[in-house]
Amino acid sequence: MLTQSTTEKLYNQDFCLWIETTVQQLELKQFETIDWENLIEEIKDLSGSQKRALESLLSRLLEHLLKIGYWKSEYQHNYNHWKGEIRAFRKQIKKLLKVSPSLRPYLEDIFEECYQDAREIVADLTALSLDTFPMSPIASLEQxxxxxxxxxxxTGL
Known part of the structure; x- marks a missing residue:
């Protein structure tokens, strides 16, 4: 039988096995052998992980919207690719919000920051001036x- 000390060591040696073992301990209600400290940390990190994923998806979505809207020299060559990426990012964001609707306010909180990040990144990628892109977001979060x-x-190109 595993002890709490053994499962704590397992966490550092084989994370996947630690997860499987912890799940089994929970299912069998072997609470005295659970590595509570690491389990609590991992549960806390799940929320942070979803927030980081949402932030990344929103930033990438905004980058592609800026590319499609302002990178005129590459518009015809890349339009379909960018449009496909935009659709994919939107779908991924919607799926994440569907399983975690409580993240919607977080999305609203990070919208402006993600837009500013996207402006800088697209300016670097395209060699266009940062001034090419509006300071304020090009659309509302809903749009x-x-x-x-x-x-x-x-559409005017």
Whole structure:
């Protein structure tokens, strides 16, 4: 039989096995052998992981919206690729919000910061001036997530 000390060591030696062992201990209600400290830390990290994923997806979505709207020299060559990436990021964000609706306020909180990050990244990638991109977000969060919305500037090219 495993002891709490043994499962604590297992955490550092084989994370996957530690998870499987911890799940089995929980299912069997062997609470005295559970590595509670690491289990609590891992549960806390799950929320942070979802937040980091959401932030990354939103930033990438905004980057592609800026590319499709402002990178005129690459527009014709990359339009379909960018449009596909935009759709994929939107779907991934919606799926994440579906399983964790409580993340919606977090998405709203990080929207402006993600937009500013996207501006800087796209300016670096495209060699366009940062001033090419508006200081304020090019759309509301709702529009950015709307599967039928694309920046107006891309339609006028």
């Amino acid at each position: 950015v997530l709307d599967e039928n919305w694309l920046p107006k500037t891309c």
